[in-house]
Amino acid sequence: MVVLAFATVYIVWGSTYFFIQRALEGFPPFFLGAFRFIIAGALMLGWSLMQGEEVFSWKVMKPAVVTGLLLLFVGNGTIIWVEQFLPSAMVAIMVSSAPLWFVLLDKPKWSENLSNKSTIVGLVIGFAGVILLFYEKIMATMSSMNSSRDLFAMVLVVFSSMAWAGGSLYSKYNSVSNSATVNSTWQMLAAGIAFIPGTFLSGEWTSINLSAIPTNAWLSTTYLILVGSIAGFSAYVWLLKVQPATKVSTYAYVNPVVAVLLGIFFAHETITPLQISGLIVILGSVLLINLHKYRKPKQVAATC
Secondary structure, eight states, X not given: OHHHHHHHHHHHHHHHHHHHHHHTTTSOHHHHHHHHHHHHHHHHHHHHHHTTOOOSOHHHHHHHHHHHIIIIIIIIHHHHXXXXXXXXXXXXXXXXXXXXXXXXXXXXXXXXXXTOHHHHHHHHHHHHHHHHHHHHHHHHHGGGOOHHHHHHHHHHHHHHHXXXXXXXXXXXXXXXXXXXXXXXXXXXHHHHHHHHHHHHXXXXXXXXXXXXXXXXXXXXXXXXXXXXXXXXXXXHHHHHHHSOHHHHTTHXXXXXXXXXHHHHHHSOOOOOHHHHHHHHHHHHHHHHHTHHHHSOOOOOOOOO
């Protein structure tokens, strides 16, 4: 189950870069966030009720709502807004700082994480690998950036990474329900509702024409709801309960790898030797972070 959940988070979330891009060809960003998470949350609410789970309990709902606002509204919402100004490559690199924030903000695990050299080295190397992966794209777009506006947007991306890491750790240590489905339900509903004011403030609500949205955007949004949100996010929430947060955070390094590979196979993008080097470095960093799992425990001598 752990391997399946990691594979889901790694592959599914990596694919969402591709499908979000397609969905935004028809849906405005804040409307997409509200629509995606409210529909996904409503479907999961129905499933939870069918399974007879404890759903309508404020004790259960409160930590899930806080987590949803930090993860999906602040974390994802900020990314949606800044991508109006920053190139996606720059955003991807700054979002990939999340594993570092996991280590710094996970106070109960400081002694364990900060003393594990392979974990720390792996996190740093992984971030370097992401920079290698997108280095050429960043250099190509740096000259067109507006210094003051884009600097502010970059600060917001860092803040969103901190919010994501903080929300993930809050979920890990404060969730009352053992059901990933119930937790995910309220997290997505809270985020979806929080996106609604943005649709009015940005004027999206009055300008959107659902009948004019192309089929590809509808299909991509359906994928984001069923696979990206329900399958991927539920797997992530469950992993936070059963695995160390530093290991779960490696999704932030693997997702760009998956996104680049999907772009090559389905969008006919090209890959350079420098990008290949970045991919290898990232995968090596994930092995380093999990190195102690592969080592055989030392034999303890028996005493008579």
